[in-house]
Amino acid sequence: MDIVIRPVAADEYEALGEITAQAYLLDGLLDFGENDAYLDELRDVAKRAAAADVLVAAEGGSVLGGVTFVPSGGPMADIAGPGEAEIRMLAVARAGRGRGAGEALVRACVERARATEGCVRVVLSTQRTMRAAHRVYERLGFTRTPERDWKPLPELDDITLLTYELTL
Template identity: 45%
Template sequence: MSVNDSAGVRIRLMRDDEAASVGRLVRQAYAGDYELSEDYLAEIEAVADRARDHEVWVAEDAASGALLGTVTTPRPGERLSAVARDGDELDFRFLGVAAAARGRGVGERLVHHVTALAADRGLRRVVLNTGRQMIAAQRLYERLGFERLLEREFTFERPDGTSILIWAYGRDVDADAGRAAHAA
């Protein structure tokens, strides 16, 4: 599955030989914007490990092939995290955009891809978790119609004893979203 759009961005599944590059891209995207532990940054960068069980999507420049961003979704019938309810929701994680590609709408295109994927799979909602400090991501999600799901939020205890509130967001999927995204 590959999606093209008028901005020259193509979204497709990551190739195995791109795992290290995609790992660096997403780690740099997170490390450049957020104060995160080395353990979590290593998890973010572990793209090859994730790709064994899940789908790692990349946004690439259609003309040059340069990697612009990435997002991870579960395979059909699976889920990535406890935020998703079995059977009718698709969750996604590790959305990251290269610093040089920011302002091109790459993050928005990746989220639209996820909602189109959910529609194609006959799912009714897309959900995700984010942290309080991830303000730019929250603005993107809210602009795209996601709303907080307070009842699904939880506190994560770090190994150092501190805790962080993990926010949940969700958005219902338009049944025509899949067809519209593939037509673009």
């Protein structure tokens, strides 16, 4: 079967929320584990879908993963400035990893950015330990932008998100 990238359906919100939360938990990306407040954000696909474009990678009737695409100036943006789109919360279930689902989701976001009037760049934040994701971004032409690295929780000095950009 082929992996298809499409907008998330409302009846998939819960499944995608859990895939996203579990991907972050199992990969050790949440400092406070099950008690991390960010888990609620990761699980709240309905909130994301109301403010941005949420895409899923699906195969047959199964959701393998998803991503949030924030068009230029969208309310879900963390680091995007004028003329920039942002990729957030990319996650693929263990069963879908190594099969191209993550790369297909990133490619779909880049295509959407290219179709967005006035958009000249795609930006994203990632954690140091997300090495597989870094390889995907770099393979697709994204470059590191260390001058944009930032701390989502300034009180926790040990968490710095790395940033990447792709000029369209």
